[in-house]
Amino acid sequence: MAKILVVDDELMMLSLLRTILIRLGHEVFMASGGTEAIEKFRTDRPQITILDLNLPDLNGIEVLQQIRGADPKAPVIILTGAGTDAMEQQARALGVTDFLQKGFSLHGLGEALRRVTKQQNQPAAPPSSA
Numbered sequence: 001m002a003k004i005l006v007v008d009d010e011l012m013m014l015s016l017l018r019t020i021l022i023r024l025g026h027e028v029f030m031a032s033g034g035t036e037a038i039e040k041f042r043t044d045r046p047q048i049t050i051l052d053l054n055l056p057d058l059n060g061i062e063v064l065q066q067i068r069g070a071d072p073k074a075p076v077i078i079l080t081g082a083g084t085d086a087m088e089q090q091a092r093a094l095g096v097t098d099f100l101q102k103g104f105s106l107h108g109l110g111e112a113l114r115r116v117t118k119q120q121n122q123p124a125a126p127p128s129s130a
Contacts, residue, residue, distance in 0.1 A: 001025040002117060005046035007037040007063065008079070009055050013102070017050065020109070034058025038066045041074075048097075048116050053080040053087055061087060064094050075116040 004026045006017045014030050021028045029044045031037035034055040041049060049067060053060035060078060067074055078091050081102035088099050098112040 001027075002047040002113075003027045003029070003044065005029045005031065005037065005040055005044060005049045007031045007034070007049065007055065007060075008052040009033060010052075013052075024110075024113075032056075034060070034063040037063050038070075041067055042070055047075070048113065049074065049076045050079050051076055053078060053091075054082055061090050061094070064091060064096065068094055077112050077116065 001024065004021055006014055006021070006028060007030075008014050008017070009032050011032065014032065018028045018030060029040050029046060031040050032055075034057045037049075037051070037055075038058075040046075051060050051063060051067075055063065058066075060080070064076055064078075067076060072095070075097045076095075077098045077100060078088075078096050079100045079102060080087075091099060097116050100108060100112060
């Protein structure tokens with residue numbers, strides 16, 4: 001299915017998401033910090049990134065900015081337990097695909113992944129001839 005990079009400093013959350021995503025047929029890469037996430041994004045070129053906002057070295061917004069610098073259209077789903085409205089607005093301004101609070105349901109995660117893959121599979125709009 002998809003190559004997914006999961007970024008979270010909580011090892012239990014990384015393990016849980018890895019298990020769920022592998023069972024759904026995805027190829028999963030993991031990073032527990034912002035610097036590692038940026039390196040893995042550049043080398044592994046995931047189709048989807050699931051990104052926590054609270055990381056030990058860089059915060060998720062800084063990581064998202066770096067991802068946008070490398071690929072402005074890369075699908076990124078923010079997954080956080082302590083995100084503020086300001087952080088959510090900042091993430092949305094940077095074009096985040098979805099914003100989930102930890103404590104999410106598996107259904108919610110599945111829906112977010114379906115939205116992303118549906119967007120990726122839509123053909124680009126033809127250029128308009130004005």
